[in-house]
Every structure is written in C-alpha cells, then in structure tokens.
Amino acid sequence: MYLSPREKQLLAEFLSSPPPVTIQKMMNLLKVSKRTVYRELDNLEISLQSVNASLKKVARGSFVIEASEEVMEQLKENTDGKSDDLPTAKRQHAILAELLLTTEPLSLAHFMELYRISNTTFYADIKQLEESIRQLPLEIIRNQGYEIVGPEKYRRLLTANVLELEINEYELFHSISFDSSLNYFFQFVDPQHLSLARQVVGEELIQKKTNLSDRKLEHLVLMLTLTMDRVTKNHLLTNETYNGLANKELLQTAKRLFSRIASETKQLYPVNEIVFFAGLLNDFTNSFDQNFFEETFDTQLAYLVKQLIQEVGEETNVHFYEDETLYKMLLTHLSGVFSRAVLQEETLTNPILEKIMVQYEEIANAIRKAVERIFQEKKLSEEEIAYMVLHFANSLEKSPKESNISIAGFSPSGLASTSMLELRLKRYFPFIQQIHFYRIADLKKIDLQEEYDIVISTSILPGYNGTYILVSPLLLEEEVKQLKEAFSHIEKKKRQKNTYNSNNEWMLEDTYEETMHFMEQINQLLDRFFIQELDNPNTVSETIRSLFPYFPEGLVTDEEVVHRRLLKRYEQAPIGIPHTNMGLFHTTSSLVSKPIFCIFNLKQPLTIDGMDRQPVDLSRMLVMLAPSPIQEKDGILLGKISGAIIMNDLNTEIFRSGNKEIVYQLLAKILIEEIKK
Structure with a gap:
C-alpha cells in the first residue's frame, strides 16, 4: 500500500492517538485547511480499502479506523517502521520537557537523532512550541543549541503541565514502577522522588483533603517531585515567587510535607519552596464560604467569575447565575488554573471532553467569547475551556432550560410561512413552550399586550399601536439577536417580580437542638445589624477609625488592632463593588467577640479600587467583623451575605440603595434559606 507523506502523518495519528481523531486535530497536524484535510481523508480511505480497512465517522468532525487486529498491525508496518515513533503532539511535549529541564543548550542534531x-x-x-508558551515569561533561545530561559517558578509549573498531559491519573497513582518503557514521560522525573511525593501527598492530602480532585492531586504530586529534582540540582525559587499570603493551616500542611521529604532525601529545602507550595495548596482549596475572610481570598477573581456566569447566561439565555454551586465550582477551578502555567494548545487529547464540546457547542462558544473579554490578561487552553463547559453543562442538566414566555405570531402568507417560522423559532429557542399564530384579520379581537409577552409578525401591521418585532419566515441572524435581547429583558422583569415569592414547604434535616442553635445565631446576627449615617473624615484610614464608636459595646476589645486589620485587608486587595457606590470592608480577629454585619452611609465619598480594578466612589461602607478563629456556622452565614452582595445583581441593588427595613428583610431571607438546605 502506497501512502503519501500526508497520508502517513494521518495514519500515524490514527494509530497512536486515543480515538476518535477530530478534523481540528488533523488540521493542526498537517497545517492545512479543513477542505484539504477532507481531501486527504478521501485519499487515505482509498488506500485503506486496498487492505480491507476503512475510515468511519463516529461524530461530527471525528473519525476512527475500522480494521481487524491483523490489518492494524500491517498498517503500523506501513508507516516505514516508525510505529514506535512519538506522534506529533507527544514529540513536541517531549522536546519541550527536555528544553525546560536541560542544564545546557541542546543541539539540533540531538533532537533529529533522538x-x-x-x-x-x-x-x-x-515554532509551534514558541506559540504555545507565548503567554508565559519563558523563551526558547538559540545559542549554540536550544534552551529555555525564564523564572524557575514557571519552568516547574509548565513542566508539570506537560507531564499532566502525558501521564494520566491512574498511571501516576497506581503504577508499581515509573519506568519509561511504560510511559515515555516518566524519564523526565526521578522515579524515587516521584514515588516519595505520591506517598506523602497521599497520606497528608488525599486522606485529609477529600475535596481535591484527581487532577489537582496529580499536579501537586508532580510539583513536589519537580521541587525535589530541581533543589537537588541547586535550581531554587526566588523571593518573589509567591507574593500572596498563604492560609496558616495550609502553611502548616506544607511544612509537614517538606519535613517528611527532607528527612527522606537528606536535603534542606529553603523557606521559599515551602511558602510557594503552600500557595499552590491555597489556590487549589479556595472556597467562597470558607475562605472569604481569609487574607488570601481573591476578591477580584470572585467578581470576574460572577461576570463570566452572567455573560454566558445572557448569551445562552440560561439562568446560570441562580446556581450557587456553579459559582463556587468555577471559582475553585479557575483559582487552581491561574496558579498553573498552562501550555496553550488548540486541540483536545481527551475524547470525552471533545464530545462534550460538540454536544454543548453553544455554551462552549459563549464561554470562549466571555473569557476573551473578561480575562484579558490570561489565556485559557482549549482543555480548560472544556472543563468549564463541563461545569456549565452539569448546571444546565440539573435545571434544564425552560421558559414561560408566550409568543403571538402573525403571517399573512399562511401555513407555509408559519410552519417555517415556528421551526426556526424552536431551533434557535428550544426552551419556548408555546407559540400561537393568528390571522391578521383577528388582530383586534385579541388583547395581545395582556395575554402575550412578545408579538412577532412577518409583515408590517399598520394601525396596530402595540409593540411587535418584524421578522422573516427564515428568521435572519439580526432577528435572532433581537429576539434574544427581548427574551432576556422579559425574563429579567419576571424574575424581579417573583424574587420574594418563596416556598414555605421545607423540612429541617438537622436535629432539633442544632436547628434551634443555628436559628439563634441568625437572630443574633440580624439583631446586631444597623445602618448608620456617618460624617466621615477624608481618608479611608481615618474613616475606618471613626466606625468603632457605633459598634455594640464589648464587640471590639482592641480598636487599634482591628483598625489595622481592616486597613491591611483594604490595602491588600480591591474591595469596591464594581458599578456601585459600595465597598465590602471585612476582617477576623481574636479581639472581635461576635460576628456583625452593618452599613455606614458616608457624608463625604471616598475613592477606592473596585474588584475590576476600576475606581469606585465609595459612599456606602458594608462592614463585616468576625471572631478568629471563626465558627463554621458564622462563617457560612457571613459568606452567604458576601455572596449575595457580589453574585446577584438584584441583591446588589438592594444593598446599594435599600433602607434598614428593606435590607433587613433581604438578610433574613438569605440567612433563612441556609437553614432550608
């Protein structure tokens, strides 16, 4: 069987990659257009038929080879005896790993021969690798050979990412040995260090941090392995590696891990290494409810995740913002993603993720669009986009799209036009339950404005004074966009109208004593709530100092210390709520006796940074104080309030402009909802 060079490339990809192979992957492999790929597939199909094999399309744009085991072996031999060679993606990953870990430049001859x-x-x-690492502070240089220069932190993070792409979780956690004959990429780490890292992470994290996913645990095992490998060779992290403050509990965990590996490897590890690893743990365990009061909590990311959910929801016309779990899952996921150095690859190597991207194409496109606008300084790989699609898809399946929007339609052309228009409407808006079409002759017999949310017509309705949308039976792109905006506006109005409708049929799952104690905590928190007018000084520091006389007696036992903590939290990260007049000032301290949430209206506005890094004219200070260590239930309650302020636009508006009675009612609703869970 004769194969052209391109056919050989495609055949090698089919034989070495997990099935199916997508058109996009083949386009990237051959560096050609989609049309050219299909032409090459036609040629390959003819060649395969000569040996009783065939190409089969298994999904949109995805193919596999169908053949007996004997024929498959013949096909491998037909690739010029190079069936043992690495496929393109694996080879590029291997080259990158070598460049990241080498201590001296590697020659062109070395790579050609190997x-x-x-x-x-x-x-x-x-060239492909340079494009893939373009977003990172790393550079491939040519100086008597090839090597990568850049910070040690990103060198390790990117190496870990490459290894994660090629070593699956099962291999990492269950392999008896780490021999390169089992997986080519095991050669890039010391097997004894990898075994030790797996052991200590398993004992210190898997048993105690069950909320960490396999992907995160794999990343931590590989980072700990690379730390041992690199420190042994005197490649150390700099002081600027981790600028944030690590959670004290996680810092203690990191110390225990490093104490164990230091004992086993007889190697001392600098403080920078321990703090950096604690930072990774912190980024991987971020949780809104549990971590909001931590000094390490990223308020800016919390706001950007809220924007992401809102924009994807508007683009797909799904109320994703109502799913609190989705918000928390995305916040945790993205916190971990942005702590890693990710190789920017355009194709997916996971067939399950490929299918998800095809099945939820609308959500995937909406995420790409929103990510590009919201996270302008960060670029996410196609794999990370796919995992985000998975989170949104899970939310969608839990509460499928549905709408009670009613539509009245008019089309003088009769059944052909109305049938075409109805099909188009259901194609673009499958959540619409009912569409009623009427004759124009019946126009004045129906109270359209009272009975229907939207009126559409395929022709102008002269003399009709109501609002309607003029569309064609084919429903053109601009008309679809106009209808989307109309649906979104109507849904928003209905949500606002029904916001305070509640279902009182609920059952308490906790014991009676626990429930009554929780109710008491809620009542006390509500009793301490107040809104106070404040003739404030002209600086943030002095304004914070002027708050203390208004707190209940005995709540703060050392005003100076708590003042410093509030000011430090303000200086550390932006706390202004974007597009409002509010800032959320909060801290915990052992010198605060009870949790409190209150509001101060400032007579003299102050300018502070918002969570979107834009200035906010602060005239309403939202203040939260809590004891340290904070009790779990108190943390949950204050976290619920914080989430309501940041995550829900309607709640944000109530906190922005509501008086004491209105805000009190909202607080009561938010906190009582927590008991119903």
Whole structure:
C-alpha cells in the first residue's frame, strides 16, 4: 500500500492517538485547511480499502479506523517502521520537557537523532512550541543549541503541565514502577522522588483533603517531585515567587510535607519552596464560604467569575447565575488554573471532553467569547475551556432550560410561512413552550399586550399601536439577536417580580437542638445589624477609625488592632463593588467577640479600587467583623451575605440603595434559606 507523506502523518495519528481523531486535530497536524484535510481523508480511505480497512465517522468532525487486529498491525508496518515513533503532539511535549529541564543548550542534531525527524520538522515543532508558551515569561533561545530561559517558578509549573498531559491519573497513582518503557514521560522525573511525593501527598492530602480532585492531586504530586529534582540540582525559587499570603493551616500542611521529604532525601529545602507550595495548596482549596475572610481570598477573581456566569447566561439565555454551586465550582477551578502555567494548545487529547464540546457547542462558544473579554490578561487552553463547559453543562442538566414566555405570531402568507417560522423559532429557542399564530384579520379581537409577552409578525401591521418585532419566515441572524435581547429583558422583569415569592414547604434535616442553635445565631446576627449615617473624615484610614464608636459595646476589645486589620485587608486587595457606590470592608480577629454585619452611609465619598480594578466612589461602607478563629456556622452565614452582595445583581441593588427595613428583610431571607438546605 502506497501512502503519501500526508497520508502517513494521518495514519500515524490514527494509530497512536486515543480515538476518535477530530478534523481540528488533523488540521493542526498537517497545517492545512479543513477542505484539504477532507481531501486527504478521501485519499487515505482509498488506500485503506486496498487492505480491507476503512475510515468511519463516529461524530461530527471525528473519525476512527475500522480494521481487524491483523490489518492494524500491517498498517503500523506501513508507516516505514516508525510505529514506535512519538506522534506529533507527544514529540513536541517531549522536546519541550527536555528544553525546560536541560542544564545546557541542546543541539539540533540531538533532537533529529533522538526523535528521527528532519530539520524542517524540528523547526516546525519549535515554532509551534514558541506559540504555545507565548503567554508565559519563558523563551526558547538559540545559542549554540536550544534552551529555555525564564523564572524557575514557571519552568516547574509548565513542566508539570506537560507531564499532566502525558501521564494520566491512574498511571501516576497506581503504577508499581515509573519506568519509561511504560510511559515515555516518566524519564523526565526521578522515579524515587516521584514515588516519595505520591506517598506523602497521599497520606497528608488525599486522606485529609477529600475535596481535591484527581487532577489537582496529580499536579501537586508532580510539583513536589519537580521541587525535589530541581533543589537537588541547586535550581531554587526566588523571593518573589509567591507574593500572596498563604492560609496558616495550609502553611502548616506544607511544612509537614517538606519535613517528611527532607528527612527522606537528606536535603534542606529553603523557606521559599515551602511558602510557594503552600500557595499552590491555597489556590487549589479556595472556597467562597470558607475562605472569604481569609487574607488570601481573591476578591477580584470572585467578581470576574460572577461576570463570566452572567455573560454566558445572557448569551445562552440560561439562568446560570441562580446556581450557587456553579459559582463556587468555577471559582475553585479557575483559582487552581491561574496558579498553573498552562501550555496553550488548540486541540483536545481527551475524547470525552471533545464530545462534550460538540454536544454543548453553544455554551462552549459563549464561554470562549466571555473569557476573551473578561480575562484579558490570561489565556485559557482549549482543555480548560472544556472543563468549564463541563461545569456549565452539569448546571444546565440539573435545571434544564425552560421558559414561560408566550409568543403571538402573525403571517399573512399562511401555513407555509408559519410552519417555517415556528421551526426556526424552536431551533434557535428550544426552551419556548408555546407559540400561537393568528390571522391578521383577528388582530383586534385579541388583547395581545395582556395575554402575550412578545408579538412577532412577518409583515408590517399598520394601525396596530402595540409593540411587535418584524421578522422573516427564515428568521435572519439580526432577528435572532433581537429576539434574544427581548427574551432576556422579559425574563429579567419576571424574575424581579417573583424574587420574594418563596416556598414555605421545607423540612429541617438537622436535629432539633442544632436547628434551634443555628436559628439563634441568625437572630443574633440580624439583631446586631444597623445602618448608620456617618460624617466621615477624608481618608479611608481615618474613616475606618471613626466606625468603632457605633459598634455594640464589648464587640471590639482592641480598636487599634482591628483598625489595622481592616486597613491591611483594604490595602491588600480591591474591595469596591464594581458599578456601585459600595465597598465590602471585612476582617477576623481574636479581639472581635461576635460576628456583625452593618452599613455606614458616608457624608463625604471616598475613592477606592473596585474588584475590576476600576475606581469606585465609595459612599456606602458594608462592614463585616468576625471572631478568629471563626465558627463554621458564622462563617457560612457571613459568606452567604458576601455572596449575595457580589453574585446577584438584584441583591446588589438592594444593598446599594435599600433602607434598614428593606435590607433587613433581604438578610433574613438569605440567612433563612441556609437553614432550608
């Protein structure tokens, strides 16, 4: 069987990659257009037929080879005896790992001989790798060979990412040995260090941090392994590696981990290494309810995640913002993602994720669009986009799209036009339950404004004074966009109208004593709530100092210390609520006796940074204080209030402009909802 060079490339990809292989992957492999890929597939199909094999399309844009085991072996031999060579993506990953870990420049001849490739192929690989790491402070340089220069932190993070792409979780956690004959990429780490890292992470984190996913645990095992490998060779982190403050509990966990590996490896590990690893743990365990009062909590990311959910919801016309779990899952996920150095690859290697991206294409496109606008300084890989689609899809399946919007339609052309229009409407808006079409002759017999939310017509309705949308039976792109905006506006109005409708049929799952104690905590928190007018000084520091006389007696036992903590939290991260006049000032201290939430209206507005890094004219200070350590229930309650302020636009508006009675009612509703869970 004769194969052209491109056919050989495609066949090698089919034989070495997990099935199915997508058109997008083949386009990237051959560096050609989609049309050219399909032409090459036609040629390959003809070649395969000569050996009783065939190509089968298993999903949109995805193919597999169908053949017997004997024929598959023949096909491998037909790739010029190179069936043992690494496929393109794996080869590029291996080259990158070598460049990241080498202590001296590697020659072109080294790569050509090791990977049995031409210089042209190597140059193409380097060009692709340069594009993939373009967003990182790392650079491939040519100086008597090839090497990567850049900060040690990103060198390790990117190496870990490459290894994660090639070593699956099962191999990492269950392999008896880490031999490169089992997985080519095991050669890039010391097997004894990897075994030790797996053991200590398993004992210190898997048993005690059950909320960490396999992906996160794998990343931590690999980062700990690379730390041992690199420190042994005197490649150390700098003082600027981790600028945040690590959670004290996680810092203690990191110390225990490093104490154990230091004992086993007989190697001392600098403080920077321990603090950096504690920072990784912190980023991976971020939780809104549990961590909001931590000095390490990223308020800016919390706001950006809220924007992401809102924009994806508007684009897809799904009320994703109502799913509190989605918000928390995305916040935790993205916190971990942004702590890693991710290789920017355009294709997915996980067939399950590929199917999810096809099945939820609308959500995927909405996420890409929103991510590009919201996270302008950060670029997410296609794999991370796919995992985000998974979170949104899970939310969608829990509460499927549905709408009680009613539509009245008019089309003088009769059944053909109305049938076409109805099909188009259901295609673009499958959540619509009912569409009623009427004759124009009946126009004045129906109270359209009272009975229907939207009126559409395929022709102008002269003499009709009501609002309607003019559309064609084919429903053009601009008309679809106009209808989306109309649906969104109507849904928003209905949500606002029904916000305070509640269902009183609920059952308490806790014991009677626990429930009564929780109710008492809620009542006390509500009793301490107040709104106070404040003739404030002209600085944030002095304004904070002027708050203390208004707190209940005995609530703060050392005003100076609590003042410093509030000011430090304000200086550390932006706390202004974007597009409002509010800022959320909060801290915990052992010198605060009870939790409190209160509001101060400032007579003299102050300018502070918002969570979106834009200035906020502060005239309403939202203040939260809590004891340290904070009790779990108190943390949950104050976290619920914080989430309501940041995550829900309607609640934000009530906190922004409501008087004491209105805000009190909202607080009571938010806190009572927590008991119903």
